[in-house]
Amino acid sequence: MEARNIVILGATGSIGRSTLKVIDSHPGFFNVKALAAYSNLELLKEQYYRYRPEYLGLVDSQKGQLLAASLKDEPVRVLVGDEALLTLVSLDKVDMVLNAIVGAAGLKVSLAAVKKGRDLALANKESLVSGGPLFAPIVEKTGARILPVDSEHSAVWQALTAGHKNEIRNIILTASGGPFRNLPADKFADITPEQALAHPTWQMGSKITIDSATLVNKGLEVIEAVVLFQVPADKIKVVIHPQSVIHSMVEYIDSSVIAQLSIPDMCLPITYALFWPHRVTSAFGQIDWDNLGPLTFEKPDNKRFPALELAYQAAQTGGTAPAIFNAANEVAVEAFLNRTIKFTDISDMIYNTLKKMNIVTNPGLEDILEADSQAREVSLSILEKKGC
Numbered sequence: 001m002e003a004r005n006i007v008i009l010g011a012t013g014s015i016g017r018s019t020l021k022v023i024d025s026h027p028g029f030f031n032v033k034a035l036a037a038y039s040n041l042e043l044l045k046e047q048y049y050r051y052r053p054e055y056l057g058l059v060d061s062q063k064g065q066l067l068a069a070s071l072k073d074e075p076v077r078v079l080v081g082d083e084a085l086l087t088l089v090s091l092d093k094v095d096m097v098l099n100a101i102v103g104a105a106g107l108k109v110s111l112a113a114v115k116k117g118r119d120l121a122l123a124n125k126e127s128l129v130s131g132g133p134l135f136a137p138i139v140e141k142t143g144a145r146i147l148p149v150d151s152e153h154s155a156v157w158q159a160l161t162a163g164h165k166n167e168i169r170n171i172i173l174t175a176s177g178g179p180f181r182n183l184p185a186d187k188f189a190d191i192t193p194e195q196a197l198a199h200p201t202w203q204m205g206s207k208i209t210i211d212s213a214t215l216v217n218k219g220l221e222v223i224e225a226v227v228l229f230q231v232p233a234d235k236i237k238v239v240i241h242p243q244s245v246i247h248s249m250v251e252y253i254d255s256s257v258i259a260q261l262s263i264p265d266m267c268l269p270i271t272y273a274l275f276w277p278h279r280v281t282s283a284f285g286q287i288d289w290d291n292l293g294p295l296t297f298e299k300p301d302n303k304r305f306p307a308l309e310l311a312y313q314a315a316q317t318g319g320t321a322p323a324i325f326n327a328a329n330e331v332a333v334e335a336f337l338n339r340t341i342k343f344t345d346i347s348d349m350i351y352n353t354l355k356k357m358n359i360v361t362n363p364g365l366e367d368i369l370e371a372d373s374q375a376r377e378v379s380l381s382i383l384e385k386k387g388c
């Protein structure tokens with residue numbers, strides 16, 4: 001089999017680095033054609049010397065110029081600035097694009113990849129949340145495939161092979177519950193970024209770790225599942241499963257529930273997406289059944305974690321509501337990490353931003369980009385009014 005050419009966007013992040021580990025674990029299957037990041041020049045350069053891609057991309061122009069200058073004698077083209085990533089996904093002879101960018105910044109490249117008919121291994125859930133309605137018609141036209149990397153959606157994708165779409169009763173997304181699953185409501189306002197960044201079961205980038213602590217991440221995943229599997233939001237349930245061993249389930253109309261289980265390591269769903277439709281040997285460990293212990297389940301607490309319910313409402317409203325939900329959350333998470341707002345303000349900011357904005361039904365890309373940018377302005381003005 002000829003090695004497949006892969007472009008990795010967000011190569012320096014948690015998922016990007018795990019993807020390179022997966023590629024290392026199966027030499028000869030992938031040729032790393034391009035690697036891109038936002039501003040982490042040092043790590044991208046290290047990755048260059050290890051994987052020798054033909055192209056590198058850095059969005060931060062200043063750092064990009066420095067990178068280009070430092071590699072001027074190397075056989076690599078360094079692309080710099082906002083358009084760099086769009087060029088990388090459109091290169092000739094690309095078989096797969098892995099999008100591990102964080103945030104709605106990943107939307108345009110995801111769309112560019114599917115427009116080109118590429119296989120898109122997608123970790124950047126915010127693309128599907130913000131741009132949901134745009135993907136289906138393009139995918140239908142170009143035949144591009146969106147291969148989910150998120151562990152929950154990978155689990156659903158695998159469980160869906162056991163039945164047919166019209167036989168699905170519910171999709172059940174599992175959630176670890178994050179570090180504050182058992183914290184009393186009156187302590188939530190005092191949660192610090194350090195406490196919120198200490199996730200009990202997963203090692204991830206900082207934005208998704210905060211999203212997991214607020215359950216915004218599960219809300220984003222509900223919307224992602226609506227788009228990926230074309231199932232209405234009321235057929236997507238969330239259950240808290242603190243051990244993070246069952247990654248999600250599909251319940252069929254005959255009341256059978258098909259679950260996918262593994263150790264909590266993102267290298268596993270990345271492997272599934274990269275090698276699909278084949279299964280390959282994993283070097284990343286397996287369940288130790290002798291010492292596994294009980295697997296437990298709980299109902300999410302919407303009072304302490306109101307963002308999950310807001311995400312359902314945004315999914316049901318549709319149009320630009322999910323893009324607004326996402327953009328307000330991105331602003332709020334940054335403000336929380338910078339200690340300008342409290343943990344409990346994150347869901348309040350999402351709620352207030354959604355309340356202040358008009359929703360466009362049947363949006364095009366321009367409407368979605370406009371909603372994203374307006375929602376950021378509205379969220380920032382809410383911050384200013386709070387005196388932050």
Ligand SMILES: NC(=O)c1ccc[n+]([C@@H]2O[C@H](COP(=O)([O-])OP(=O)(O)OC[C@H]3O[C@@H](n4cnc5c(N)ncnc54)[C@H](OP(=O)(O)O)[C@@H]3O)[C@@H](O)[C@H]2O)c1
Nearest residue numbers: 010012013014015037038039040101102105123124204205
């Ligand atoms: N981590 C996980 O276990 C996990 C699991 C499921 C899904 N996901 C999803 O995967 C995505 C990435 O998560 P992560 O945890 O890997 O994040 P991360 O560790 O913060 O890495 C983010 C990557 O995106 C790049 N980046 C940031 N802003 C960018 C921009 N505006 N344009 C282009 N590149 C940009 C960063 O470059 P620099 O390093 O140069 O800043 C970095 O390479 C998110 O959508 C997340 O929800 C993650």
